[in-house]
Amino acid sequence: MITEKAPGKLYIAGEYAVVENGYPAVLVALDQFVTCTIKESAREMGQIFSQQYHNNQLLWRRMGDQMVVDKRDNPFSYILSAIKVTEEYARQFERELRIYDLQIDSQLDSQNGRKYGLGSSAAVTVATVKALCRFYNLPVSKDEIFKLAAIAHFEVQGNGSLGDVAASVYGGWISYHSFDRQWLAQQRQYLDIKSLVDLPWPDLQIESLHAPKNLQLLIGWTGKPASTSQLVDKISLFKARQQDDYHRFLEESKACIQRMVEGFHQQDLERIKQEIRYNRDLLKQLGTNSGVDIETPVLNRLCQIAEQFGGAAKTSGAGGGDCGIVAIDQNADFNAVLKSWAKNRIEQLPLNVHFIADIKHRVQQHLPLH
Structure with a gap:
C-alpha cells in the first residue's frame, strides 16, 4: 500500500x-x-x-x-x-x-x-x-x-x-x-x-x-463557497472589452508583488502588509470595473475588522466568497480579530503554514x- x-x-x-x-x-x-x-x-x-x-x-x-x-x-x-x-x-x-x-x-x-x-x-x-x-x-x-x-x-x-x-x-x-x-x-x-x-x-x-518571524497569518472563512473557474471566465470578458484598464491592472499587480517579495527578502513585515493592502485595492477596483463581485460584503467586513487591530487583510483567491487572509504582527492582539470575526459569523480556519x-x-x- x-x-x-x-x-x-x-x-x-x-x-x-x-x-x-x-x-x-x-x-x-x-x-x-x-x-x-x-x-x-x-x-x-x-x-x-x-x-x-x-x-x-x-x-x-x-x-x-x-x-x-x-x-x-x-x-x-x-x-x-x-x-x-x-x-x-x-x-x-x-x-x-x-x-x-x-x-x-x-x-x-x-x-x-x-x-x-x-x-x-x-x-x-x-x-x-x-x-x-x-x-x-x-x-x-x-x-x-x-x-x-x-x-x-x-x-x-x-x-x-x-x-x-x-x-x-x-x-x-x-x-x-x-x-x-x-x-x-x-x-x-x-x-x-x-x-x-x-x-x-x-x-x-x-x-x-x-516569512518574517513576527508574521502571523490569520484565515477567515465566509461560509460561502465560490467557483474560481466561473469567476476567472467573467474576468476574461472584461479583459476582452477593456484592454487598457486590464493591462494597467496587470502591471500594477506585478509591481506590487515584486515589492512584496522584496519585503520577504528583507524580512520586513510592514512592507508586506503595505503591499497586501495595495493588492486589495487593485482587486476591488478590478471587481468594480468588471462587474464581478470579488470582495463580497462579508469579505469586506472580515478585512475591516482585521484592519481595526493592525492587520493587513484582503480576499484570497478569486474572491466571491471563500476565504480572506490577514497578515498581522504576532505580538498584536490578534485574538481580538478572531473574537470580532466570530460575532460576525466569520469562521477562523486554524491552519498553519x-x-x-x-x-x-x-x-x-x-x-x-x-
Missing part, C-alpha cells in the same frame, strides 16, 4: 493577474491535506473511492438542448486526469500498467462537503500524481511532479495559473510566475510527455520565500517563444 499527501493552499496576493503568462503571485501551503492511497487490486477491476466525494454535487448548464456538466468543479475529473497523465509518463519508462484501488481522503472541505477554497482540486491532482509515481517507481523530482500535475490539472480546468498546484508540490511560502499555457497546449499535441516534462517551460518561475523538506529554493526556466 502506498500513501501520499498534498497540502492545500491560499493565495496571499497577485490573484487574477497571475493567470497571464509571466505575472507573479505569492501563495502559501497549509497543513490540511488531500491523501491518496493506492493498493494493487486482486480483482480484474479497480475502484476509485472517496468518502468526501461520494455524494459529490455536479454543476451543469444548458448549451442549446444539451445538458453540459462543468467538469472543473468535479474532483473525480482531476483524479482521472492525473491517472491518465502519470500512466502515460510511466509507459515511457516501460512500466507495465497495473490494476489498483485508489482511495482519496480530503481535509480541505468541511464535513458536510462545503468547499473552503483551499485548492482541493490542485491538491487531489498532486496527491494522485505523487502516489502513482511511487506506485510505478518513477524517478521524479518536485519539478517533474509539478509539471505532470500541472498538465493533468490544466487538461480539466482549461484556465487558471496552476499556482495552487505549485503550492501543493513545493510547500511553504512561494512566489510563482505563471508559465505560457497556450505553449503547453500546443506542445502537448506534438511531443511525448517525457520530452514535454524535460523541456524548460516559458516564463515559469517558482521561488521559496522565508506547511513546509515540505528538500525544497529547491529557486526554479527559473525561460524559453524564447518562436
Whole structure:
C-alpha cells in the first residue's frame, strides 16, 4: 500500500493577474491535506473511492438542448486526469500498467462537503500524481511532479495559473510566475510527455520565500463557497472589452508583488502588509470595473475588522466568497480579530503554514517563444 499527501493552499496576493503568462503571485501551503492511497487490486477491476466525494454535487448548464456538466468543479475529473497523465509518463519508462484501488481522503472541505477554497482540486491532482509515481517507481523530482500535475490539472480546468498546484508540490511560502499555457497546449499535441516534462517551460518561475518571524497569518472563512473557474471566465470578458484598464491592472499587480517579495527578502513585515493592502485595492477596483463581485460584503467586513487591530487583510483567491487572509504582527492582539470575526459569523480556519523538506529554493526556466 502506498500513501501520499498534498497540502492545500491560499493565495496571499497577485490573484487574477497571475493567470497571464509571466505575472507573479505569492501563495502559501497549509497543513490540511488531500491523501491518496493506492493498493494493487486482486480483482480484474479497480475502484476509485472517496468518502468526501461520494455524494459529490455536479454543476451543469444548458448549451442549446444539451445538458453540459462543468467538469472543473468535479474532483473525480482531476483524479482521472492525473491517472491518465502519470500512466502515460510511466509507459515511457516501460512500466507495465497495473490494476489498483485508489482511495482519496480530503481535509480541505468541511464535513458536510462545503468547499473552503483551499485548492482541493490542485491538491487531489498532486496527491494522485505523487502516489502513482511511487506506485510505478518513477524517478521524479518536485519539478517533474509539478509539471505532470500541472498538465493533468490544466487538461480539466482549461484556465487558471496552476499556482495552487505549485503550492501543493513545493510547500511553504512561494512566489510563482505563471508559465505560457497556450505553449503547453500546443506542445502537448506534438511531443511525448517525457520530452514535454524535460523541456524548460516559458516564463515559469517558482521561488521559496522565508516569512518574517513576527508574521502571523490569520484565515477567515465566509461560509460561502465560490467557483474560481466561473469567476476567472467573467474576468476574461472584461479583459476582452477593456484592454487598457486590464493591462494597467496587470502591471500594477506585478509591481506590487515584486515589492512584496522584496519585503520577504528583507524580512520586513510592514512592507508586506503595505503591499497586501495595495493588492486589495487593485482587486476591488478590478471587481468594480468588471462587474464581478470579488470582495463580497462579508469579505469586506472580515478585512475591516482585521484592519481595526493592525492587520493587513484582503480576499484570497478569486474572491466571491471563500476565504480572506490577514497578515498581522504576532505580538498584536490578534485574538481580538478572531473574537470580532466570530460575532460576525466569520469562521477562523486554524491552519498553519506547511513546509515540505528538500525544497529547491529557486526554479527559473525561460524559453524564447518562436
